[in-house]
Amino acid sequence: MKDIECTEFLKWCLPQLRLRWPGFRKVRRQVCKRLNRRISELGLSDLFAYRGYLDGHPEERKILDSLCRITISRFYRDRGVFDTLRSRILPALAKSASETGADEIRCWCAGCCSGEEAYTLQILWKICVIPVIQQRLLLRIIATDTDHDVLERAQKGIYPESSLIDLPKELIQLAFIRSGKSYSIRKTFREDIEFARQDIRKQLPEGTFHLILCRNLVLTYFEEALQIEILERVLEKLVPGGIFVAGIHESIPEEVSTTIQYDKIKGIYQKVMP
DSSP: OOOOHHHHHHHGGGGGTTHHHHHHHGHHHHHHHHHHHHHHHTTTTTTHHHHHHHHOOOHHHHHHHHHHHHOOOOOOHHHHHHHIIIIIIIIHHHHHHHTOOOOOEEEEEEEOOTSSSHHHHHHHIIIIIIHOOSSSEEEEEEEEESSSHHHHHHHTEEEEEETTTSSHHHHHHHHHHEETTTTEEEHHHHTEEEEEEEHHHHHHHOSSSEEOOOSSSSSHBHHHHHHHHEEEHHHHHHEEEHHHHHHHOOOOOTOOSSSSSTTTTTTTTEEEEO
């Protein structure tokens, strides 16, 4: 399969799935490899034949949608974001919870992939925040994704060294057990994390949250109208004054007016108080 052929196919099919080509341009090879495997599985000759197959088999669109899921993740991905969470946002949420007498902070990681983001938050919380505030306060995380395979990897909590390249070395030493070339997350950092299979387009977790991370998902890959539909529902789950974290190259559309940029930091927003 030539790159130009796959590109043209994606430009044709993505809008039908309410996805947008610009989000896939730099990561298209991941999708093209999956398409190539799927065409071979079906015994088809090329993408033109696959288009014909899609026309005759509407149920194949669900499989096509799954082939278009991008699974790229690392611990501490986008260092500036996690530095801000570590030094400012998590301590501020802890202070607010302490003042109101709450015993936990609720966080949702949407599109959690293999769990790196959720585990990073728990590592920062237990190593960097709790020792400073010196009180018993839980960070309860629900981490959701549509992909069964990546959720299985998340629950195993075992990662190659390449997944940890951005994570500060002192945190690696405290949070992981090394076995050969693999790193296993220690038990204490697995606690208070629930992994669940959900499609953010159709289902949201129950309850409200003080912190929501939805990075490099809705605002990158979904068409604009769908972005707004989902964001409005997602932000209803965020408590007033709560924090919403998008990707560093993402911004909330102007049509969604319930948030303001957090201290002018790109990709981080705070829900407006009523």
